Amino acid sequence: MPTDPLTDDQARDLLHHAARSIDVAPSGPIVTSPKTWRRWAPALAAAVVVVIIGVSATVVGGGGSPAPVGPSTPATVPSVLGLTTTDAVARLEAAGLEVRLAPVVVCQPPGIALATLPGAGAPHPVNGRVDLSYNDDESRIDLDCSGALPERMWAVVAMLNGGPAVDLADRAARAQVEDVEAQVSGLLDTPGVTITKALTPCDDVASSDPSSEAFRITTPDDACGLQVVIERSGRALAAIRVSEQPPAVAPIMPILTGLPEGEARSAAGTVVDPAQVFVAYREAGCGASGRVAEQRPTTGRRLTSGDSVALTVDVVTAGCGEAPGVSDAERELARSLIGLAETDGTGDEADLAEQVELFVGHAPAGTVTDLDADAVDTWRGCPPSGGYSAFSCPVRLLGGVQSDAVNDVETQVRGEAVPLPCGGGLAAAGVPQRFAEMDSFFLTPPDKLLTCASTYRLQVFVDASSRIAALDLVLSEP
Amino acid sequence: MEFEEYVAARRVALVRTAVLLGARPTDAEDHVQTALLRCLHSWRRVQEADHPDAYVSKVLVNVIRDAATRRWTGELPTEELPETGRAPTMGPDHLTGLAVRRALATLSADHREVLTLRFYLDLSERDTAAALGVAPGTVKSRTSRALVALGSHAELRSPDAH
Numbered sequence: 178m179p180t181d182p183l184t185d186d187q188a189r190d191l192l193h194h195a196a197r198s199i200d201v202a203p204s205g206p207i208v209t210s211p212k213t214w215r216r217w218a219p220a221l222a223a224a225v226v227v228v229i230i231g232v233s234a235t236v237v238g239g240g241g242s243p244a245p246v247g248p249s250t251p252a253t254v255p256s257v258l259g260l261t262t263t264d265a266v267a268r269l270e271a272a273g274l275e276v277r278l279a280p281v282v283v284c285q286p287p288g289i290a291l292a293t294l295p296g297a298g299a300p301h302p303v304n305g306r307v308d309l310s311y312n313d314d315e316s317r318i319d320l321d322c323s324g325a326l327p328e329r330m331w332a333v334v335a336m337l338n339g340g341p342a343v344d345l346a347d348r349a350a351r352a353q354v355e356d357v358e359a360q361v362s363g364l365l366d367t368p369g370v371t372i373t374k375a376l377t378p379c380d381d382v383a384s385s386d387p388s389s390e391a392f393r394i395t396t397p398d399d400a401c402g403l404q405v406v407i408e409r410s411g412r413a414l415a416a417i418r419v420s421e422q423p424p425a426v427a428p429i430m431p432i433l434t435g436l437p438e439g440e441a442r443s444a445a446g447t448v449v450d451p452a453q454v455f456v457a458y459r460e461a462g463c464g465a466s467g468r469v470a471e472q473r474p475t476t477g478r479r480l481t482s483g484d485s486v487a488l489t490v491d492v493v494t495a496g497c498g499e500a501p502g503v504s505d506a507e508r509e510l511a512r513s514l515i516g517l518a519e520t521d522g523t524g525d526e527a528d529l530a531e532q533v534e535l536f537v538g539h540a541p542a543g544t545v546t547d548l549d550a551d552a553v554d555t556w557r558g559c560p561p562s563g564g565y566s567a568f569s570c571p572v573r574l575l576g577g578v579q580s581d582a583v584n585d586v587e588t589q590v591r592g593e594a595v596p597l598p599c600g601g602g603l604a605a606a607g608v609p610q611r612f613a614e615m616d617s618f619f620l621t622p623p624d625k626l627l628t629c630a631s632t633y634r635l636q637v638f639v640d641a642s643s644r645i646a647a648l649d650l651v652l653s654e655p
Numbered sequence: 656m657e658f659e660e661y662v663a664a665r666r667v668a669l670v671r672t673a674v675l676l677g678a679r680p681t682d683a684e685d686h687v688q689t690a691l692l693r694c695l696h697s698w699r700r701v702q703e704a705d706h707p708d709a710y711v712s713k714v715l716v717n718v719i720r721d722a723a724t725r726r727w728t729g730e731l732p733t734e735e736l737p738e739t740g741r742a743p744t745m746g747p748d749h750l751t752g753l754a755v756r757r758a759l760a761t762l763s764a765d766h767r768e769v770l771t772l773r774f775y776l777d778l779s780e781r782d783t784a785a786a787l788g789v790a791p792g793t794v795k796s797r798t799s800r801a802l803v804a805l806g807s808h809a810e811l812r813s814p815d816a817h
Contacts, residue, residue, distance in 0.1 A: 181806060182799065182802035182803040182806050183802045183803075183805055183806040183811075184802075185773075185774065185802075187806075188770060188773075188774040188802055188805065189774040189775075189777075191751075191755045191774075191805070191811060192675065192755065192770060192771065192774040192775040193775065194748060194751045194752040194755055195675060195752045195753075195755035195756045195759065195775075196668070196671040196672075196674075196675060196752070196775055197748065197749075197752055198748075198749050198751075198752025198753050198755075198756065199670070199671045199674045199675075199680065199683075199752075199756075200680075201666075201667045201670045201671065201684075202684070277663075304657070304659070306659070554717045554721060555717065555788070
């Protein structure tokens, strides 16, 4: 039954109605390094703390203070866990950071700083911004908060972070601390949460001096020290540790894949002992990049003392001859184009003309602009005349090169066209004359894979500025 | 606009765009993250683009198309949704929204895409054409047909629209 079309305004109204009916969970802070993002469970809650009474075995009759716990350096993010949001913002801003509030829905008291990203002790982010998570109390009514950390625990946590003092001089206060410990023990069932030490036998904490050092409380005679170390993985609690020393900031494995070997070694040496950086070399054909192809551990892993880094670097296969008829500049273009395909657009940028014309079987099949080039999926098209490739249209122009990578074979760079075993003529009849007059080279699979099923021949046209101007993909006749 | 600022401002809209484009709500977040990750790699280009939404939506459309053509996604679809244990609040607007989503689901992917980009993201015909990889004229004709198709759903024209 014919109907009148909707007007633009009606359609706009309906689409916005539809959009508003889609619930979108709040996001975690934004990670700007190109690595996988994770959904952050609102049950961040799992908070916190602990405790211990370290014996500062100093001194016989010396009354010396225990070795002071070093304060955070000015270039690190201060800990604000447990402080009121206002105090937390003030402390972070005083440290020279720009604070962005990130409300979350969790079972914790409202208005208390729950976490920062980057976490406490991390170096200042490059952009100077830090996300401060606090409880969005208005939205927590639907949560089951039976396992939440009691409010009084947060008072202890806040005190440990330089907040208002809690009197720890009596047994009741001591019990509070033990309660905190018990809470932490309760977190042991949570993946990724560990506690390395329980309360020491130092029975009474006679007084507190939260202003002296963050995370440390000392007794009058300095016989007992109370120190809390909190480690985080992202925004979640990763470990609670007791230490006499200032907490070490666990480094995070950087992105090394794709870097030249020297740069990768240097970067790895900043996060582990340089002697623990191991490099293996893998022959990767004539177009090998000399760059890191694999890394262990993977990017984003938090490293601990004694960890090592293993790198695999692609090197040119021994005895690899120069392909006849291919210049160094063309070989470099081929390498970058192959890299673009193999890395699905995340590798180095290929040197492209502003508009790259695509041909399939010598017939025009579309264009790719420099703006789209990183999205390898856009390198595809259909010849308007159909033809033998129409059955698989749209054809991915770089699909053959990607298949080579998947099959772990080396894409060949050739100066001359090679005939395909099942058809696919050499004459580029449909390619405009201006391309035919350009220099060009060819990418194909190795000879052993020049079969009807898997072969292709990708002619790459290079303009006067040594940029890729056009691609012409020829496939075997099916 | 810096990447973080863009994501903070547009993430919710992008997730909703993904659903309107036909992605399952459970996959939409992943699709948006994949698209943003691709854009992050060449964020300079996005910054230089006239309309960042147009660039990002182009990538998002490709991500969703690719996901749709994948034969096996590792998940088993179920006809009936499990009990959520929590009844959502449904006002008239919400019900209208659901009715529109049901109607969109009956349209072709081409029509869903053009309606979503033109009338939810408010992209121009030119930007929509660039995002979908078609000519502006195609966007115009496709929009016209899509409006007829969407308008054929009588429940969207009733006074309470659900």
